[in-house]
Structure formats: structure tokens, C-alpha cells
Amino acid sequence: MIAMRALQGVGAAMLNPAAIALIALMFTGRDRAVAYGINGMTAAVGVGLGYMLGGLCAEYVGWRWAFYVNLPSCVLAAWGAWRYVPVMREHPERRRLDYVGAVQSFVGLALIIFALIQGQSLGWWTVKQPLVLFGWPYHSRLGRAACPGPGCLLLAVFTRRELALARRRREPLFDMALFRYASFRWGGIVGMLRFLAQFAVNYSVTLFLQIFEGIKALQAGLVSVPAALCGTIAAPLGGWLANRLGVQRTVLVGLLLQGAGVFWIWRMVAPALSIWQLTGPFALFGLGSGLAGAQLNTATLQDVPRDRTGDASSAAITLRQLGAPFAAALVGLILESSVTRLVLEGYDRSARGIGAMQSMMLAIMVINGVCLILTLLIPNHVPPRGAPSAHDNPEDRNEC
Secondary structure, three states: HHHHHHHHHHHHHHHHHHHHHHHHHHHHHHHHHHHHHHHHHHHHHHHHHHHHHHHHHHHHHOOOHHHHHHHHHHHHHHHHHHHHOOOOOOOOOOOOOHHHHHHHHHHHHHHHHHHHHHHHHHHOOOOOOOEOOOOOEOOOOOOOOOOHHHHHHHHHHHHHHHHHHHHHHOOOOOOHHHHHHHHHHHHHHHHHHHHHHHHHHHHHHHHHHHHHHHHHHHHHHHHHHHHHHHHHHHHHHHHHHHHHHHHHHHHHHHEEEEHHHHHHHHOOOOOOOOOOOOHHHHHHHHHHHHHHHHHHHHHHHHOOHHHHHHHHHHHHHHHHOHHHHHHHHHHHHHHHHHHHHHHOOOOOOHHHHHHHHHHHHHHHHHHHHHHHHHHHOOOOOOOOOOOOOOOHHEEEEEEO
């Protein structure tokens, strides 16, 4: 399971940056904001359908079918990409991949995420319980291994290596020079934190409904439908707003609505909470996510030169995708620590669930507030009228 999920992640790591880069290369000006909005709309539909189909399969067919249902859609998407998506190359020459940097970043991030997920149970500085690897328990001071220190050290070595490669005019795995552009720097960080908040809300609420409220998987999955529906409306609306208010202000509006939805959930958490009560806050949350998420792509790439669009897209998607594992780790850490504290204080099961969820929503509101502050540092550009699209120039297409 873990190996195949890793293979799925490799595919996603190739697909997502390519899609974002293609939009940036094919569209400019006001067309780009609208194109990213439509891209965000399709993503919102996919998220809503995914939660629904996953719950349906888990409840009535079997959890394995949550993976099988992806096969026909992947085949159709691959055929559509081969048939209709133009072949575009940012760099005509082949470039050597930085394999050493790839290993350093992978191991470093894995250690940090492992520490966040397992540190509470294994112990941060002293051993609470042995670490079991491949069926073998290890007792010897492995509580210290849960500390994220080794992971942070590896990432520091990785950063130094990437900067050295750039100075020697070699191809780095992650081009740190992109952070010189304020829009990329702050847009990439906000994108990661916003995706973390979005994932954490969906993940924690569905867990709460199933574990503490006894709601079945299918019904718990339905909670994401209002967010997906509003996201399909908000994403293209975000393109329209960006062309009038500017990209940064559109992201700010989205983050404010997203934060209001989280605040509504925080105030609503109570015993016997039903999915119908969550329709309003999740609709508001989805509206904000659709506005902010799609236009963050525009904001992040707006000042990056055209010949570096592919590198910048890959780097931005890398930062954004890091939000998902860090969100899973954060949810597990906050829920486990909150439940443990409330157990020691003598609260019953229902109160433990409510307390843990309120702590989770408070943490997400703080993250959303940080996103709002950092978004103010992104330059607010209104896309110019009448800017030509890249696909209008046949010299920019390198077709097979």
C-alpha cells in the first residue's frame, strides 16, 4: 500500500507542475487568471466527488474500490492529454536531474513528518514505547529519533547544495533563486499554508464525524459536497475578480471567507452534530478556498520570467503539496495531544471529541491568519487588457 501510494505520488508530482506550467505558458494577462480559475473549478469538483465516491466504496463495496474507480478516469485523462494538450518545452536541451538533492530532500522531509506524526506516541526526548520497523521492536533511545532535528539538518544541507549548484551554473532540483521574486516567495508560502488548512479541515471534520459522532463513511464524505459545489462557482469567479480588483485582493477575499467558514465550524462543534448543520460553514469555506486557491497560482507566477515558468511551477506545486502531509501530521498531533489531556482531566468520550475539534479549528484559524498577513506582502497586479496568449504564437509551440 505504501509503495503504491508512493508511486501515485510520483505521478502526481509530474502531473501537477506540468498542468500549472502549461497554463502559464499558454495564457497571459487576463486569460491566465480565468484559466487558473477554471482549473481550480475542476479541482473542486474532483475533491467533492473523491470524498463521496471514497465513502460510498468503503461503506458498500470495499475500501479497495476507492482506488479502482480512478482507473477509468486516469485512462480517459491520459487519452485527452495525448489528443488535445499541446507539447511545449521551456528548455530545448535535456538537463541532468540532481539525484543527490532529491534523496536529501526526500529523507529530510520524511524524518520531519515522521517526527510530527509519531513523536507524541514514541516520545520526543525519552522513550515512551518502542519503535516497530518491519515487525522488529527497537528500544534503544529511539524516542530521540522522533525529534525532527535530523530532518531539519538534512534540509539545511539540501538548501546549501542547491545554492551551490546554482552558483556553478548547474541545474538545481529546487531553484532557490526564485525566492528573490516577492510574488513567488510569499505566494508559495501562502499556497502551502492554505492547502494545509484546507486539507486539515476536511480531514479532521470527517474523522470527528466518524469516530466521535458515529456517522458512516459515506455520510461523512458528503460534508465536502457543499465546499466542492461552491468551489466550482468561486474558482471562475476568482478569475473575474482578479481582472478587476487584482490578484492579491482576490486571494485576500478568499482567505477571509475561508477563515469565516472555519470560525463558523469552531462555534458549531457540539454533541450530536449532523452533516446538515455543517452545510453552511462548509459552503462558505469552499467559496473562500475556490477564490484563494486558484488565484494563488496566478499570484505566485505573475512576476516570474517566461523562460522559468516550468521551474517556478514545479517549485510552487512542491511547496503546496507539502501542505497535505504536514496537515495530516498536524491533525494527528493536535487530536492525540488534546484527547490525551482531556482523558487525564476526566472528560467523557463526547467531550474529548469536542475539545479536540475546537483545538483543531483554533489552530487552523491561526494558520489562516498567518496566510492573510503574508498575502499582504504579495504585489497586487491587475492583469492588463488585451494581452496576447502564448498559444497565439506558433513559434512557442514545439509539437511532436
